Amino acid sequence: MSPSGASARGGGRxxxxxxxxxxxxxxxxxxxxxxxxxxxxxxxxxxxxxxxIGFSVWSMWSVLVLFMSPRIGLPFTPGEKFLLVVTPTLVGAVLRIPYSHAVTRFGGRDWTVFATAVLLVPACGAAYFVQRPGTPLWVFLLIGALGGTGGGNFASSMTNITAFFPQRHQGWALGLNAGGGNIGVAVVQILGLLVIATAGDTHPSYVAAFYLPLIVTVSLLAALRMDNLPRPDRPAKGAWGEAVRCAHTWWISLLYIGTFGSFIGYGFAFGLVLQTQFGSTALEAASYTFLGPLLGSLARPLGGRLADRWGGGRVTAWTFVAMAAGTGGLLLASARGSFALFVGGFTVLFVLTGIGNGSTYKMIPAVFAERAGREVTDGRDALDAFARARRLSGAVIGIAGAVGALGGVAVNLAFRAAYGSEGGSGAPAFVAFLCFYALCVAVTWAVYLRTPRASGGAVGDPAPRRSGVSRV
Structure with missing residues (x-):
């Protein structure tokens, strides 16, 4: 059918x-x-x-816990504060699979409107209760869990945008989409810094209240200006089952634990780590915590671009090598008690996680597009093969996003265990992270770089331009 036949129309009642x-x-x-x-x-x-906005609400507790002290009637221990940042991370990870599936069921526009508007609930709850002295921990855990809905936005957004862009541009588009979302972690931390610097460290409700008009505005704009894609074919329901049975789903999910799990885990925990290990005040911690997430978010589109040019597998492997080296630097900084080296090492790690996030996600559509190309060579209809590849890519994005976010839970639990006892050190957590990055290097090399593919390159290599038509 002629491309000119594609048009937007008012649908439904x-x-x-x-x-x-x-x-x-x-x-x-x-x-x-x-x-x-x-x-x-x-x-x-x-x-x-x-x-x-979803990322900002999701990661808001990484800022609010910095305010919690006996001065405002919330004398929580470091272990309880780490639990508060673990809770939204866990809920956000679990919600990513249903959120990703919801896009294909309800449409990208309709689900974006809902997923944005529902953030009013945790934002209002945080704004009200965080200024009430004596509020029990379970109330904040409940509000933090509701804030986890913001973490689900990532999966639905990425699944939707994957279908909007051709495979040859998906590394850039996914990197830009995810980077713009990831930067919400840095923005909410900058906002916390501004509140502490201007109003003091006894007004955490200002941070949550700031997002209320933004949530309403973006919800309205999404309703007015976004589009739903054509409804997918009924067999798309089977894409999730096929994705679960595909080995690539779990290899890529493992790699995404190392990249995104590190990014979100470090983003949520960094301020608390500085307070616990170096005795930093709320202002001192907030002054440094935003820089790493900011640079890491900006680096994510770069990771997608590099993967478009050099191949996702190669960029991901070298990123993990660098992350292992950076973690070694953190161990050195911890042993020497060097605050400057510690902050610098963490900032470098954030940048590397951003690059790795972009390159790993680029591997998802590239892996299935390459497989579709081999199926076409074997005689399968091109339209059917590439449509199936798109459906599988969307499903794997949801699964990998959920599993990767669980890596953030693991990071925070590792820090909670390391700093749980009085005088605890982060060294055991960093050793565990270093070993995991080494495992990711080995997996990337063995699965995606060691064996040449039928196409003549490694899986995740840049895909050639295709002039055919692929329907969603």
Whole structure:
């Protein structure tokens, strides 16, 4: 069908209340250049805004715990504070699979509106209770769990944007989408710093209240300007089962634990680590915690770009080598008690996790596109093969996103165990992280780099341009 047949129309009841594209062929070069690129970029911009707020609400407790002290009637121990940052991380990880599936069921636009608007609940709860002295820990754990809904936004957003862009541009698009979301971790920490610097460390409710009008605004913009893609074929339901049975799903999920799990785990815990290991005040901790997540978020699109050029497998492997070396630097800084070296080493690790996030996610569509290419060579219909690859990519993105976020839970539990006793050190946690990064290097080399593929390169290598049409 001619690309000119692709158009947006008001769908459903209410005349114009819904926007659904009748046809979407991003792999068709002519369609992409004449119409598709403009529509995809508009949806990408609003997807970034929604995901950004989701990450901010999700990671808000990494800032709020810095305020909690006897001065405001919330005398929680370091172990209880680490539990408060673990809770939203865990819930956000668990929600990523249903959130990813919800996009294909309800549509990217409709689900983005809901997933953004529902963040009003944890934001309002945090703004109200965090200023009430004597509030029990279980109340904050419940609000933190509700804040985990912001972590689910990542999976639905990434699944949606994957389908909007052609495979040859997905590294850049996914990196930009995820990076814009990830930067929400840094922004909420900068906001916490500004509140502490201007109003003092006894007004944590200002941090949560800041996001209330933003949530409403982005929800309305998503409703007015985003689009739903054509409904996928019924067999798409089987993509999740097929993805679960695919070995690549679990290899990539393991790698994503090392990249995104490290990013979100370090982002949530860094301020508490500085307070616990170096006795930093809330202002001192907030002054440094935002820098790493900021640079790591900005590095994520770079990781996607590098993967587009050099191949996701190669970039991911070298990133893990560098992360292992950086973790060794943290062990050295801990042994010497060097605050400057410790902060510098953590900042480098954040940048590396951002690069690794982008390159690892690039591997997902590349792996399945390469497999589709081999199926076409063996005689399978090209449209069917590449449509199936897209469905599998969306499912694997949801699974890998969920498993990767569980890595953030593991990071925070490791820190909680390491610093649990009086005078505890982070060294045992860093040794565990170093060993895991070494494992990731070995897996990337053995699965994606060691064996040449039928296409003549490693899995995750840049994909050639394809002039055919792929339907969603």
């Amino acid at each position: 209410g005349g114009g209340r819904g926007r659904r594209l009748e046809e979407w062929d991003p792999e068709d070069v002519r369609f992409w250049e004449t119409r598709g690129k403009r529509i995809a970029r508009r949806n990408l911009a609003l997807s970034i805004a929604s995901e950004h």
